[in-house]
Each structure stands twice: as structure tokens, then as C-alpha cells.
Amino acid sequence: MSQPHVEHGTAGAGEPALRMWSWNGLLALGDNLAVRAGWAGQDRAASWLLSARPSAVPSARRMTAVRLNAWGLHEQAAIADRLVGELVGEALRHATGKIRLALWVEDGLLRSEAEDLGARVPPALPRHNPLLDRLACCWGVAGRIVWFELLTSERH
Template identity: 65%
Template sequence: MPAMLQPHIEHGNAAGQQPTLRLLSWNGLLAMGDGLAVRTGWAGQDRSVSWLLWARPSAVPSARRMTAVRLSAWGLCEHTGNADLLVGALVADALRHATARVRLSLWFEDDLLRCEIEDDRPTLAFTASRHKATDHGDHGHNPLLARLACCWGVAGKVVWFELVTGDRACQHA
């Protein structure tokens, strides 16, 4: 069996403790396979990528890992921190509403990194009640978006943000 598909066995530390078996999730396998594809040169040259993640808690660390690997492959290591925070928060938010899957897409073009997160729920991403302004003025959305992203928005069931990666001036709304 290929090493990537073998279960991970952790041996007990204390005397008499039984080893535990920990299987990788589908999302974990997807992230591992994507990282391998980038390291071997099979992927990473394209400036756009999209993944379909199962709506499970493992989607958040897998999405963060895949984003970091792609940004590194694209030479955008200095933007990994902000992208990591934003992707993790938005995928976690999408998991609260998704029924089966969440799509994460990244594009890098003209000194601009764009990320889109889409869930598979049958209704729109943000209802009118969620658009009401809160005490902090974040309009019901994650406050990280306003602080870290150059621009962001909601289009149907897609929440997106952009990060400026070059000398282009950032125009915050």
C-alpha cells in the first residue's frame, strides 16, 4: 500500500498504553497529495487553483496548508500569514452552513491574490438579517476581512477577498 494511504500508528509512551490508529481524512489526503504535486513540479506553475473540500473540521487545516503551499510555489511567502488567517476563518464560517462540500479557489495575477470560498448550501451566503451593522461596524462579516484584505465581498454564495502582492496601492473601502 502506498505510504500516503497507510494509516498512521502512534505508539504509546507510557508502559501498558496501547498504540492508537489515526487515519487521515479525505481533506488531509487532498492536502498531502497537492503538496506532493507542487514539490514534484506537477502543479504550482498555473496561477489559479481550486479544491473541493468535504465539509468536515479537517477542511480548515487542509485549506490553510494548501494555501500556504501554493503561495510558496508562486513566490508569495510574505503573504502567507494574512492569507492563512483569512482562509482559515472563512472556511470555518462556510463549514457552519455547508451540507457536504466547500470550494476554495485561488488566483494570482497582476500583483493581486484573490481567494474565493463557496459552500454548497441551497440559500445565499448572507441573508438580509446578517447584513445589519454591528457595534463594531463589520456588517455581520468576519472583521479580519476589513483589517487584512485589500478588498472583499459577497457574490451569491461566494465570499471573496483580495491581497495586494506588489507595489500596487491598496484602496480600502
């Protein structure tokens, strides 16, 4: 996992300047550490609240890859990474508040949802997305939620 960018310099009047990590970067780092330590990842469900900032997309993609690899879904991880980036990017274009990203595995399906938690009326979202059409087994829009599903080899 790449390290967040921290700049050192001077802010003026001899004061050192230090740019701090974004909320989304800290969230991704914390999730990665929790999965590596075994504190998260076994329950096959996860959700995060992302700030509606450009860093939401790469953070969401990192957390998705880490979590799916922890769940043993290596084949789905690369595809889900791209699709989660698309979902969060779409939510970010319309977001007025935080974005909730959720992943879970159930009955042979990996499902991901991105939801704009803002207060305003949801915009009309596109009903056609070439990337989702091509890579997801199914996807859709429900209010402020955009979702997709991928097949896994697990059937219970």
C-alpha cells in the first residue's frame, strides 16, 4: 500500500509546515491495519463512511482490494476494484454529504453499494454505464444508492 503524501517545509516565521492525511487516507490505512492484524475481514461484510472529496475514490479502491483479498476473493478483487471506483466516482459527482460504501458476500454474490448520504433530492443517475454493463453480473440504481453484484464461486 502506498504511503500518504506528507510535505515538510516552512509555513512562514520559522514554523514548520506539515500537511496531514485526509480522512479518506486515514480510513484506508486503518482498515488495512485492522485486516492485517486479524481484527476485521472475517465476517464477509464491511462498510465505510467516506468524505465527499477526490481522495474517496482511491481510498475506496484500496479498502476494497484489501478486504476482498482478506476474504479470499482474489479473482473478484481486480474487477471489484474498478467497479467500486466507478460507483464512488459517480456518488462523488453528485454527493452533498458523506458517501457510504458497503461490501458483502452472500449466497455466491459479492455486492457493493455506494450511497450519497446528503440531504438533497437525488439526481437522475444514468441508467447505462458501459463499465458496469461489461464487468458486473448485474447493477442498478435505487434512490441515492448505486450498486453492483459479482458472482463468486461460493454457493451455500
